[in-house]
Amino acid sequence: MKFNYIIYLTLVVIFNSCNSTKNISEANESVVFETQEDEAENSSEFVKAASLKIDEIVASNKHIPFKKLKEDRVKNYEANSGVEIVHTMSEKKTGHEMYYHLQKSTLYIGSSYLCDQCPNVHLSAASGFVIHEDGVVVTNYHVISPKDTIEYDGLFAVDYDGNVYVVTEILSASKANDLAILKVETNGKKLTALPLADQELVGEDVYMMGHPFKNTFFMTKGIISRKFVNSKSSKPRISITADFGIGASGGPVVNDSGQVVGVVSATRSYYTEGANRKGDLQLLLKIVIPVSELNKYVKEEVLK
Known part of the structure; x- marks a missing residue:
């Protein structure tokens, strides 16, 4: 009997030890692999909703006419934007983390215009990103300098949540570098900015x-x-x-x-x-x- 009791105690210790190890491992795994739930993109609905909001802004004359933005483009050609940027360091990110890091700061940039083949107002498609929380955005020069054959109403930026921001000023424009720095009206909302690296490295x-x-x-x-x-x-x-x-x-x-x-x-x-x-x-x-x-x-x- 004493021998059987010793065997019983030994098995209990081994069983508890295994369960304890398993619980610790599972707890660690839940931290390491914690992810954000992905939602499926519906691009057509996103663009449609943004277009409707921009139509309302243009109809109520709450936008900046494209003609005024063209004047800014000329006035601030090759000028320094005057925007102060802090170069910050951050840790490396997984691909999943990177997606949401970029999504928060990437914008849909579009110019609204009346179609010459239908009665609808359309929105051109381009991209941009926030570099300062007060509404400073970077895009390409060719995005803000489209073909003169089309008459544009204004320039707008849309974030992932569907918020529409009116471009109020072109702070800097460089055709040679194909760069433009814009100011958008945020109505006091702070945007999430991407940090700028000091330089780019071949091979990274x-x-x-x-x-x-x-x-x-x-x-x-x-x-x-x-x-x-x-x-x-x-x-x-x-x-x-x-x-x-x-x-x-x-x-x-x-x-x-x-x-x-x-x-x-x-x-x-x-x-x-x-x-x-x-x-x-x-x-x-x-x-x-x-x-x-x-x-x-x-x-x-x-x-x-």
């Missing part, structure tokens, strides 16, 4: 978010594949392997810590039979404006 991992072909808040991943000089503007550019397309212009490109290292700008196609788009598509370059150029149009805040 990057993430991009934008709205290619109106696929809203679309994120891709890649690396900075090289740094080069644009033959037309003689300005530096970087190419990345993260994918993007029309509608992603002005979107943020960030490193694995979530700091901006570039701004989406353009694509360039290479075919087997030259630039006439003949033969097989061999290479599609994804061209980005480096953050080292963007930093020239802001001021670094001096911490006291």
